[in-house]
Amino acid sequence: MNKKFYQLTAEERLEALGLDESIKAFYACNQSKDSEQLIENYVTDYRLPEGILRNLQVDGQVYQVPMVTEEPSVIAAANNGASITNLGSAFITTQVGEPVLGGQILFDHVDYEELNRFVVDHVDDIFQAAKEAKPSMVSRGDGLEAVQLEDLTDHRAVLNLTVKTGKAMGANAMNTILEAVKMLFSSYEKNIVGAILTNAGHDAVVSVETKLPVAAVGGLEAAKKISALSTFGQVSPDRAVTENKGIFNGLAAVVLATGNDYRAVEAAGHAYASRDGKYRSLSKWMVDETAETLVGKIEMPLNIGVLGGAIAALPTAKKNLELLGNPTVEELKSVMLATGLANNLAALKAVSGRGIQAGHMKMQARTLAVQAGASGADIQTVANRLIKSPRIDQKTAEDILGAIENDTQN
Structure with a gap:
């Protein structure tokens, strides 16, 4: 009996794909047993570089922050922004979001008033079902906190559940609770479209701020330009998209490094x-x-x-949390937001000042050197010469590398 593709081992999948031997060997040497258990149809590990944001100060504590990203300038920008804020108040948490997650049971073609009476009559049963579904959460002081029926248009309604999740993000726990609660609505089975968590995070809003002397960014006029550029992010959606992308450059790099769900975090951020x-x-x-x-x-x-979640299955994520000093959920949230704001400051300062391209190209030069075939010490040598050249592109990098190799041979 032939196995289905998902039933094969990682090695067998490579054979089944009929790959060129060089590709197959490359994938095979980057496989790991830990990763094989995480996803469906696993074939190899896709690796991203990790760097450090040094001495990020948040609420009086100094953090060495791991960041995982493929973009050359992100970690440099985060360090630049953080070092500037250290000349002032550094970062201060002004609002701590609750460790809660929302979930929804979605009803269609339903009479809201009738459904609402049902919910009111069975609210104790809903809490009991949630407790029995995840008793361990309740034992540590977490679990279902609130139930609210929301009236939508065209005979649609949503039963919103709010669950306190504690130290975990709580996605699996929430979905388990939703399935248990849904069983109470058997008389509405034909009206239930689905039951699923929401990543909106209405009750988990966090705020971080920084105050720094205008001299730290080059004086009053430079500070005014940063403020003016920031205002465009409030009135121009096109500018806001780019500004938020820059924020998530840093924020998502920390989310990824700590084994958290960066897709959920970014979706919630954009919705907010x-x-x-x-x-x-x-x-x-x-x-x-x-x-x-x-x-x-x-x-x-x-x-x-x-x-x-994934943290338990990702050894590097667990080590990265140790590197951060094993922060609480609240502390980690503040570190993530502070990193995003540090990147934002560095970008605004560059764009409103000398322009973003100069700094970007310094970082890009190393990438071009690698693409040109440079290795070892030659990477930085090519990058240094490339930055000084009239054109910064791969062809120029290849020419520079060729000249270095000729000099070495001679």
């Missing part, structure tokens, strides 16, 4: 950026009334964890 019907930047920068201080603030929902 559109909460009033217009897409805006998640950050705001302004010069205060004294004209001596530049104030920056970032605010968005964060549903993350420090245990459970």
Whole structure:
């Protein structure tokens, strides 16, 4: 009996794909037993580089922050932004989101008033079902906290559940609770479209801010330009998209490094950026009334964890949390937001000043050197010469590398 593709071992899948021997050997040497258990149809590990944001100060504590990203300038920008904020207040948490997650049971073609009476009559049963579904959560003080029926248009309604998740992000626990609660609505079975968590994070909004002397960014005029550029992120959705992308450059790199779900975090962030019907930047920068201080603030929902989920299966994620000093969920949220705001500051300073391209190309030069075939010490040598050349592209990098190799041979 032939096995289905998902039933094969990783080695057997490579054989089944009929790959060129060189590709097959490359995939095979990058396989790991830990990763094989994480996803369907596993064939190999796709590796991304990890770097460190040094000495990020948040709420009086100093962190060495792991960041996983493929973009050359992200970690340099985070370090630049963080070092600037250290000249002022560094980063301060101004709002701590609750460690809660939302879930929904979705009803269609339903009479809201009738359904609402059912919910009111069975609210104790709903809490009991949730408790029995995840008794371990209740024993540590977590579990279902609130139930609310929401009336939507055209005979649609949503039963919203709010679950306190504690140290874990809680996705699997939430879905388990939803399935248990759904069983109570057997008389509405034909009306239930689905039961699933929501990543919106309405009750998990976190805020972090920083205050720094205008001298830290080059003086009052430079600070005013940063503030003016930030304002465009509030009034121009196209500008806001780019600004939020820069924020997530840093924020998502920490989310990924700690084994959390960066897709969920980004989706919640973008939804929050559109909460009033217009897409805006998640950050705001302004010069205060004294004209001596530049104030920056970032605010968005964060549903993350420090245990459970993929973290338990990713050894590097667990070590990265140790590197961070085994932070609480609340501390990690603040570190993530602070990193995003640090990247944001560095980008705004560059764009409103000398322009973003100069700094980007310094980092890109190393990537071009590698693409040209440079290795070892030659990578930096090619990059240094490339930065000084009139054109910064792969062809120029190849020419520079060729010249270096000729000099070595001669």
